[in-house]
Amino acid sequence: MNEQQASNRTKFWQSQDADHHLHPFTAHPDLRKRGVRMITRGEGVYLYDSEGNKILDGMAGLWCTQIGYGNEELAEVAYKTMKDLAYYNLFFNTSTPPATELAAKIAEKTPGDLNQILFACSGSEAVDSAYKLIKYYWNLKGQPNRKQFVAREGAYHGSTTVAASLSGLSGMHPQFDLPLPGIHHVGPTPHWYKFGGDMTPEAFADHCVAAVEAKFLELGPENVAAFVGEPVMGAGGMMPPPPGYWPKIEALCRKHGILLWADEVICGWGRTGEWFGSDYYDITPDVMTMAKGLSSGYQPISAVAMGGDLAHQIAHSSDEMVHGFTYSGHPVAAAVALKNIEILERDGLVGEPVAPRRDYFAKQLATLSEHPLVGDVRSLGFLGALEMVKDKDTRTPFDGDLNVGYKCREHCFNSGLVMRAVGDSMILCPPLIISETEIDELVAKARTALDLTAKQIGL
Numbered sequence: 509m510n511e512q513q514a515s516n517r518t519k520f521w522q523s524q525d526a527d528h529h530l531h532p533f534t535a536h537p538d539l540r541k542r543g544v545r546m547i548t549r550g551e552g553v554y555l556y557d558s559e560g561n562k563i564l565d566g567m568a569g570l571w572c573t574q575i576g577y578g579n580e581e582l583a584e585v586a587y588k589t590m591k592d593l594a595y596y597n598l599f600f601n602t603s604t605p606p607a608t609e610l611a612a613k614i615a616e617k618t619p620g621d622l623n624q625i626l627f628a629c630s631g632s633e634a635v636d637s638a639y640k641l642i643k644y645y646w647n648l649k650g651q652p653n654r655k656q657f658v659a660r661e662g663a664y665h666g667s668t669t670v671a672a673s674l675s676g677l678s679g680m681h682p683q684f685d686l687p688l689p690g691i692h693h694v695g696p697t698p699h700w701y702k703f704g705g706d707m708t709p710e711a712f713a714d715h716c717v718a719a720v721e722a723k724f725l726e727l728g729p730e731n732v733a734a735f736v737g738e739p740v741m742g743a744g745g746m747m748p749p750p751p752g753y754w755p756k757i758e759a760l761c762r763k764h765g766i767l768l769w770a771d772e773v774i775c776g777w778g779r780t781g782e783w784f785g786s787d788y789y790d791i792t793p794d795v796m797t798m799a800k801g802l803s804s805g806y807q808p809i810s811a812v813a814m815g816g817d818l819a820h821q822i823a824h825s826s827d828e829m830v831h832g833f834t835y836s837g838h839p840v841a842a843a844v845a846l847k848n849i850e851i852l853e854r855d856g857l858v859g860e861p862v863a864p865r866r867d868y869f870a871k872q873l874a875t876l877s878e879h880p881l882v883g884d885v886r887s888l889g890f891l892g893a894l895e896m897v898k899d900k901d902t903r904t905p906f907d908g909d910l911n912v913g914y915k916c917r918e919h920c921f922n923s924g925l926v927m928r929a930v931g932d933s934m935i936l937c938p939p940l941i942i943s944e945t946e947i948d949e950l951v952a953k954a955r956t957a958l959d960l961t962a963k964q965i966g967l
């Protein structure tokens with residue numbers, strides 16, 4: 509196909525898209541005016557668009573393609589499973605080998621005794637499922653008063669009604685009359701750089717934990733069902749918590765008999781360098797929600813893993829558990845997830861074997877801290893963030909109207925790099941297979957985009 513034909517094809521798709529397609533989290537008139545960028549192919553850490561441009565995907569899709577794009581083994585297992593058994597459900601006292609084997613595999617990889625697994629299709633569905641199962645548990649326990657959920661300001665847990673309610677990004681609520689009653693958000697967001705003020709990071713951790721306890725006491729701990737948090741806050745801006753935060757939160761939940769729910773939709777399956785963010789922070793939650801990296805995004809599949817008394821009560825109740833989905837544990841998705849986990853294990857993409865590359869990523873990213881726009885460089889595993897500020901000494905942010913993050917994101921895209929902008933934080937979450945040469949390329953492209961952004965805002 510020559511350039512003219514490629515351009516005509518792109519324009520045709522753009523016009524179809526503008527006529528019919530409502531995109532997630534998008535202001536439609538603006539997108540329709542500018543025209544969507546059509547992504548047509550992926551290989552390794554690279555994406556290709558319909559005009560033939562090659563783009564380094566610094567976001568692993570949407571935090572999910574751990575093993576990169578174009579993996580033949582996953583394609584083959586999907587093809588074979590589809591031929592053997594394209595679909596069957598788990599409702600009629602039946603299962604399929606991939607669903608059963610994946611449940612056992614998740615039980616093996618998750619920390620502690622999280623060994624009862626329920627499948628869904630997306631992170632949000634897993635979150636909704638966990639919310640329902642926690643309510644069910646407290647009903648089974650004869651403590652029906654325990655129905656209050658405590659989440660955090662700045663959290664992202666998805667966009668179905670419950671998941672959006674648990675999310676602490678206030679922009680997600682007004683259009684839909686959310687949050688639901690019984691869902692509470694506690695601040696400050698445990699992110700020292702932005703909210704820590706004059707406190708040391710350690711003192712700030714204590715301050716955040718005290719705020720959670722104050723919320724428990726305000727609600728009456730006997731009324732609180734669960735505390736939910738992402739081990740590292742992702743979509744709210746890649747914000748690792750201050751030191752000591754998670755073990756103290758775990759101890760607090762234990763003290764008040766409140767369930768600890770780790771939403772591992774981003775952190776799970778190797779993103780932090782360990783299998784789960786809970787492993788990284790050395791906590792054992794009662795409930796875990798996971799999706800994304802479970803299948804490297806090759807198939808839509810998610811899961812809720814439960815342990816302790818929660819798992820025991822639900823697994824041993826003689827009542828019918830009246831919950832589940834047509835596509836829970838879909839055989840093709842489950843088979844792909846199993847193969848994905850096999851590859852993560854076999855190719856040493858999690859834990860010690862990949863430590864040198866993770867360190868390299870951190871070291872190279874840190875070189876950007878000298879850039880005049882960058883106030884904070886954060887990295888943890890293969891997560892990274894560059895926070896752009898007006899004044900590096902005082903950590904003063906730019907005026908929101910300047911849209912510095914958005915400007916930088918555009919320069920990234922035009923320089924052949926996907927970085928996501930959350931406010932003025934540029935977020936990175938590359939595939940776990942990224943090589944040192946590709947990390948160099950990523951950092952060089954990020955630097956170019958920062959230079960162009962600085963020039964644009966007259967810095």
Ligand SMILES: Cc1ncc(COP(=O)(O)O)c(C=O)c1O
Nearest residue numbers: 630631632664665666771773774
């Ligand atoms: C922590 C967390 N939970 C839940 C979700 C929702 O997942 P999904 O978009 O698959 O519904 C996300 C999505 O980014 C997430 O980051």
